[in-house]
Amino acid sequence: MHKVTKKLAPFAYLSPTLLLLAVLSLLPIAMVFSYSFLNNVVMEKNPVFVGIANYIEILTDAVFLQALYNTLYFTILSVVFHLILGLAFATLLNTKLISPLARALFRVVYILPWVFTATIIAILWRLMLSPNGVVNYMLNEVGLASGPVEFLSSRQLALPTVTFINIWAGYPFYMVSLLAGLQGIPSELYEAGRIDGANGPQLFRFVTLPQLRPIILSLAMLDFIWTVQQFTLIWMTTGGGPIHVTEMLSTFTYKLAFSSYEFGLASTSAFIILAICMFVALFYVRQQRAADE
């Protein structure tokens, strides 16, 4: 008897977690998977099994393919620039050339974008980027633009613009992690490098980067997963427009479900996004385990 309770004890502690995971993550994933093979689900009474017809329809849909392209553009550029800005700012904040107090102050300022929620970031940038907003004023003053630029409603500029906003919103996450990473590199490594005659860029290339590699990989994978899922920022700036030029997989799926009430097709699209994220997550888990061992 005692043995049984001892065996069950860990599950007692885990029971709320297991219940929540079962009902609100495993079950929903099973549901979305089964919906993806059905028509007339959720809002209708008589679902019809359609096999892989939904997958064929989604994967040949021009808007879905454009959303896939947009999502990759948005995600890859965000990840790359997050990394560049994060590394640049972390290096600046790690310098011994200014006082610790100044460094602490700059660090607070540099983290600021991270404390804002996506809705607020979206409307703030809509205000600033509006044709008679402050960004247009500045660009015209310094001669980089002549006349008002329609950043968010131009077919050419909307996608780069939302990407730019997302870069601003997300770099602090990289910066603080990379700063922690930089501070963790033993100074003996740099001394050894200097004795071997390495200059600044060489130290960066052969000491700093290899030491930061595991952090950079983890950051890039986490960021990729998060950015592929980004919904709110797009929804609140452009809503996917104009004419789908900023349509993302998430906005495409949301519209299919809650504007067109095509829950079957939306589930198919939602499942494809899940598959993409899980594929990347697999590498993340392997990376974390390697770091643990």
Added chain:
Amino acid sequence: MNSIQSRQTKRRILQGLVIIALLIGAFYAAFPVVWMLSSSFKSNRDVFAYPPSLITDSFSMSAYAAVLTNPEKVRFFTNSYFVALLVTLFTLAVGCLAGYSFSRYNFFFKKPLNMLIISVQAVPPITLLIPYFSLIVTLKLFNTYAALVLTYMVLTLPYAIIMMTGYFNTLPKELDEAVMMDGGSRFNALWRVLIPISVPGLVSVGIYTFMQAWNEFLFAVTLTKTMEMRTVPVGIALLMGQHSYEWNEMMAMSVLGCLPVLLLFLFFQRYFIAGMTAGSVKG
């Protein structure tokens, strides 16, 4: 002598360049924030005044007064505080229990379960949204706080479990054993000994959890319907949908909307940053 001098000049130049770079970076990071603050103190007409300026003649708190005297808008804030605090409380409680189990027991399924919890973090909310919509309607929880608290916990719990497991792993097992030697139960060991010394970890996880719950938009917009159930992000979004923009009021609401997270960040910087770096920095 000469070489020391040239070295010093070189250092000065480098120092100057670093400061210039830092200031450019600070402008990039903070200008939008300053602009938001500045616009929230303007009259709606002056928000787009030409040429723009940070402080106009119309400088006043009237936009804040308008937001804070409007019961509908105040309700967004109370809803957000209520939901985010409940999510934080429940996430910490459930996360500690699960973390304790992972840290102190060996059991069948431990590894796969751990993997599952890590992978749940990667599940996109948009994938869960469609089944949630039908589940929440079936459970008769549509347009309730429970719908938000339960679904948010799926987003916040995996991180809390992973963090608390890691934290408890750093605490020696002898601590629990000492309590049990004195006749205490395992639960006592967790509640009276481990949790009190894990406060730094709990604060980091709590801040991160609160922030996620405070910011959530997709579930909130889909699983609630009436104005009195809306949270701040959704409330702002709905106000943006109306055709006459009161930009100064929107900016005042935005400032108020980021205030709790900003204060958490400023007062608990170390814990805030510890929570941010946990996913990528090991050790």
